[in-house]
């Protein structure tokens with residue numbers, strides 16, 4: 288093993304399931320371990336059931352350490368961070384990789400302080416340099432790009448932006464048969480600890496579009512009726528709503544809903560463009576979407592070559608039907 292030590296990552300298993308973030312972390316660490324020629328493993332806060340175990344095995348995870356009663360500490364990140372630091376120190380981990388979400392971003396500084404480690408947050412890229420890594424990240428709300436060199440002489444705690452996590456299985460990854468062990472800390476750390484008393488999930492109707500997970504956007508191809516139908520569809524599906532500039536210019540929405548070069552740049556899991564031609568000014572703002580679906584009545588619309596899936600259809604036909612199905616799914620009148 289190279290001098291970087293073991294790589295440990297925390298896979299949270301919300302509701303006992305392996306979610307996109309967990310798969311992305313496994314994929315990320317499998318690549319890092321290959322780049323650094325390091326051993327690696329996953330830490331969980333609950334014992335993984337058959338499904339998540341198979342998912343982690345598919346990503347080539349060699350070992351899983353389950354923190355006994357770890358889930359009970361989720362609302363006490365300071366305590367959990369110290370406990371996980373104790374586990375990382377015991378494993379002689381050279382690197383701890385956390386997701387840059389509410390949990391990971393809180394645990395990271397606690398763990399870095401407890402391990403006397405370097406701390407780097409919201410990392411976007413990493414490549415080998417000497418015994419360590421050259422890491423890049425966006426700073427100041429993505430207004431600045433920063434690169435940093437980690438020379439591997441001291442441990443590193445890093446958080447990875449969720450959009451930098453890909454679930455793609457590398458061709459070099461061989462499905463494994465992970466060794467699962469339970470680990471119990473010798474004693475719980477004492478001292479004052481903040482306790483999380485509540486979490487309010489983001490509302491897709493009001494969340495900043497640049498953070499939205501799923502966006503349905505209306506273009507000039509929407510008439511006033513289809514525009515209202517689309518807004519209702521978004522409410523029923525609990526997804527975010529965007530528009531193109533001509534629609535904004537009509538005064539139908541606020542500027543914060545406009546997507547594109549002068550509007551918001553977005554990077555959702557799914558972007559659905561309805562009645563949008565696909566001008567460079569618009570496409571420039573949606574190119575980081577993971578999946579783009581376009582509905583347009585013109586087979587030559589430039590949005591189609593920019594979309595993963597395209598449907599040639601008239602919104603006046605499609606939207607009432609989508610709405611009908613969404614209402615039925617919500618138990619309302621069809």
Ligand SMILES: Cc1cc2nc3c(=O)[nH]c(=O)nc-3n(C[C@H](O)[C@H](O)[C@H](O)COP(=O)(O)OP(=O)(O)OC[C@H]3O[C@@H](n4cnc5c(N)ncnc54)[C@H](O)[C@@H]3O)c2cc1C
Nearest residue numbers: 506507508531532547548549550562563564568584585602
């Ligand atoms: C400096 C500058 C900055 C700009 N910044 C932005 C920006 O940030 N964001 C942005 O969006 N635009 C921006 N624009 C405007 C941009 O160039 C385009 O004009 C705009 O994106 C087009 O919007 P659209 O696709 O809604 O409308 P259109 O180009 O008019 O397209 C409407 C589409 O709807 C389809 N359609 C019509 N009827 C139906 C129907 N019944 N069913 C299905 N499909 C139908 C048509 O086939 C057509 O493809 C900018 C322009 C400039 C000059």
